[in-house]
Amino acid sequence: MSIKTRYTNLIKTEAERLGFLSCGVSKADFLEEEAPRLESWLKSQMHGEMTYMENHFDKRLDPRLLVDGAKSVVSLLFNYYPSEFQNPESYKISKYAYGSDYHHVIRHKLRELLERIRDEIGEVSGRCFVDSAPVLDKAWAAKSGLGWIGKHSNLLTQKVGSFYFIAELIIDLELDYDTPVTDHCGSCTACIDACPTEAITEPYVVDGSKCISYFTIELKDNIPNDFKGQFDDWMFGCDVCQDVCPWNRFSKPHNEPLFNPKPELLTMDKGDWEELTKETFNKVFKKSAVKRTKYEGLVRNINFIKKIE
Template sequence: MINNKFKYTQFIKSEAKRLGFLSCGISKAGFLEQEAPRLESWLNQNYNGQMTYMENHFDKRLDPTLLVVDAKSVVSLLLNYYPSETQNPDSYKISKYAYGQDYHFVIKDKLKELLFSIQSAIGDVTGRAFVDSAPVLDRAWAAKSGLGWIGKSGNLLTQKVGSFYFIAELIIDLDLEYDTAVTDHCGTCTACIDACPTEAIVAPYVVNGSKCISYFTIELKENIPVEMKGKFEDWAFGCDICQDVCPWNRFSKPHNEPLFNPNPELLSMSKKDWEEITQETFNIVFKNSPLKRAKFSGIKSNIIFLND
């Protein structure tokens, strides 16, 4: 049996590595004081657009002890999704995170295994796993846990591996050793702000979510506004522009998670293939894919918008 904070912490970090996570950082669970006014201001300016779920559970977003009774620690984890190959250049583009299987299921399984390992080795530990589908401020916790800094694009950035990774958490009722935040290394660079075709990054570190190409192609449930025509640069699902231009992403390395490997057909698809795709082909190529969120009808209407 393991019996102290240092050993618990080392055990959790080594288990995270064994499960394929890129890195693991730990913070003391408590109210995110600095984030509260930022979140309030962001919502007051309607930067969430039709993502009304962002307005729900305001207190829970800021305080993990309201999500897990007697929570002591937030274990933040990064999982790389940077692909070794990208799409045919003559194609409508989809965000790299959506190349493989839906990350929610892939990561949830890993988190359940991590929690089981913790309980098996340490004993009676209660916790919950979170993957971007509950009111948890992932990037804030990852930054607080020393896994990177929140860049001008709003993405979590790290010097060694850039930003092409998912963020997930385990919130547990176990005292651990806590990591410290790292410094910001964006400097005077404005590559992400300059490159965004819809001007969604309204100021350094402030993103108007309702102007982001990802919002228009995934979240928006009505027609894309006419004034956005010609601004999407062939993005049909999501957008990676701010990440692709970020100098820190020169250091991205391909992931080693087989479930994130794309269907080979996806990489070779041309614009013509996308335009002629049938529901049947969509179901085969994008089985268990994040594209299911936009549905066949959503992807088709996005492509029509790009063509008009």
């Protein structure tokens, strides 16, 4: 067994021990295929007011600009599919935000993985990334063989679906590199047909500026009235394109206690949400990703989608 293979096996074994769903590795190199796609997407203004997407264009495409001497991108998936769901008579939040903020939970696991690598191998330089820097997570996960990019632009995996977080370690260590898997969307257009705001403009292209997740999380101004009545009761994020995807019938509940929701989140109905106080918001969403939209933002979203009697 070569030293590269031994190191690769060590990393994948440790990732599994830490609870990651899967782990794949690709060479830290320039993302040639993604460059023109990203440029076209930005020129078409599909990022809306997410101006940060315009920043660090080169770094998004080349991990060697993020980590000096980078040799490998280790991509990891972490399941967040819940075992219990919100009251069906409730305004909805995306399943990924049911429990504690994934940034903190997964970053802690990544740091532990990096420390373990250093303990076993020696001085390894690298950085942990959890949706927190200019890294094209889905592109690297696909390149590392963890799944394919679906028509809704999310990563999809056979037997698992898409309800998972993607994270990376970019390190200066040469490893065995995985190869991409084939696309298994076929002729299915379930996600395109189901999108409430028609944000999936064509297969594999999502206009972020029309996405319910963008409106309810990223947009700080008032939500355009053109979209009134199209939110399907989503007050934070949206899971429609994933919920209708046939591959997600294979989703299994996670076993991470920190991702379990507060009981109130599961029992509250629309009336409770419409009377939401800041105190209740802070209690239900303590350490939650929902804090990103703040109390005032969530109230704005609820007021926008609630039925006018």
